[in-house]
Amino acid sequence: MKTELYNFFKKIIFLSVLIIPNIVNADFFEDITAKISDNPKRLSYGISVADIDQNGKYEFIVTGFGYPNLALSYENGKLINIANQNIFLDESRKTIGVAACDVDRDGYEEIYFLNTDTYSGTKKHSDRLIDLVESKFLDMFEIKKNKEDLNLTAGRSVACVDRKGDGKYGIYVSNYGGPTRFYEIENKKIKDKSVNLNLDKVTGGRAVVSGHILTDRSDIFAANERGANFLLKNNNGVFEDLAFNYRVDDVIQNGRGTALSDILYRGRLDIISGNWQGYHRAYVLKDNQFKDIGNSKFDKPSRIRTIISADFDNDGYDEVFMNNIAEPNKLFKIRENGKFEEIKLETGLEADGYGTGAAVADIDNDGILELLVSRGESKEQPLTLYKAKIDKQTKYLRIKPINKFGAPARGATVTLLSNQRKHSKTIDSGSGYLCQMEPVAHYGIRKNEKDFRVEVKWTNGSKDIIKINSLNQTIIVNQK
């Protein structure tokens, strides 16, 4: 009798173990918003992560729509705004998009602030390209010689593109109701090169990402509204739109948050693209076409804004954070074979949150990513900050590629090779909606994982392989 009962309960326990992962999720995030000093209600939009004061530490750059732009630095356990110069704060303009990269090849990143004071078409105030010169911020667009090609069209997102792979970044400006722009410094002058590069199309531009999508150079995917998406193949620095051929044009959906993600853990970047109240896409490349493999939980239409693909809980599998506006946020874990498994959120749900942007960075340098969410649009709300609740014993590895000019190699691809996976991550050039993540590939480590190597594919397509001897560190890889 005793043995029978024992066997019976053993079966119950076995079945319970099978089922529990599907029905129970402990609260994933911890709300650490209190770490933000001075966090008033405001209208915030895009967030970037860059080192604004050239001290080797990253800050969250948070845009303000009629509110000051912020640079939140982690100091003494708090996120503190360190921006105090008017040209950076720029409270009179309405900033929504932001991305940082080294456009002048001095080894430090300039910051592109996209201002938009109208929904579509012609706007009053142009964008800013902020450079730090002798501890003072200046707007490169305010220099007389750079005023010829100001962007006076409403826009949304921006991304950095090293189109020739030579470390000379240009800025793709996703405009709305006017031509796309592509700014580069040429003969010491900022020029819009969009016409020469086949980029000057008029659309309802929303989101843009750049990286090794199709070629060994920086390609571009732009998610648009009221028109087809663009998939811009880099042909020696000039672009060709192949969205239709690759089946990612999604012409009657309205694009929003977009991210590059190695959905199948196979060592290549695929595309996650959210559509405003439409089907969210998980595009994986197969036989020269992208196939949407998002399941019905993942693709369910929502009021989507930013999408982030990152390993928040350091388990070696990426999560996808879907930031909705005035609708609960969602979180999915990408399991093997591209299976999206929903993680029910309690903390971070923000059912009444007007989410407008979000970014990740290990801002406190403890090996776990922080998620900063900006909110606003139709209701002033404070920022929120989250971190996954995880076992401190989990391990991580962070790879920070630096290009030959000493700047973050945005657009490079890092691939972790181990006995269990081949997992690529982009060094973010601009992603989500209006946003840009930290320029670091952050990997959590799986159970029983070993034999680590890391491959860095630079923006010119060349590769370096590094053997990893120990975990729980940030490794800086310098381009030769």
Place this chain on the structure above:
Amino acid sequence: MKGNLLKFLVIFFVLIQFDSISEEKNYHKELIADWSRIFPDQNRNAGGPMFFKYIIDKEITYKDFKEFNKLYCAVSGSLIDPNAEPDFIYAKESKTGEKICGSYYKCCIPCSCDIMKYSEVEKMKHKFLDGLKEFYVFTIRNPCNKKDFPNRVNKNYFCDGENINDDQVYSLNDKLVIGLLHEGENCKKNDIDFVNSHQVTGRFCELRNNTPLENLKTGMGDIFIKLAR
């Protein structure tokens, strides 16, 4: 008792596991993803024939065929919400002149009137992955020789000169197939009474069908009618 409990738990767990891995085909999502392949110039006015051709050319089961055909309006070419309910209607069968009753998925109320008045149904056979099936399709006469071919409809979609372009649309007995009549069968008297007395297919359609063409403002206006009359 213990054995039954165990069986129940096993079934319960298996069902939940199955639910978590099973994934139903999303026909609506597929049509949206392929929109630019169905309508290369984005003009879907009166685009039912383009949808039908796209669907019939797929290697699918009969169930898939029926589900896809619930999601566009044969009259307007609009996509239809996956939760939309059809109207019960009748249309004349070309060959016999008899009324065939069935369900029509529409994007707007006037479309039900237009399809009943301006289209005819034909019996069609097609081999699907699960075998040869027979069903009724809505057809209109070959519009390609019309002098007043509506200019808001892309004639190149449908026509190769004065002939129907079989590469881009489907024709049956020189008629253009515009959509599927679901569950079509010969009408019974009470079916006809139901349609004729229904507030939409009866009263509203009588009013619409007696309105001069130039006064039609609802539905597709006069576009489909000009194409089909």
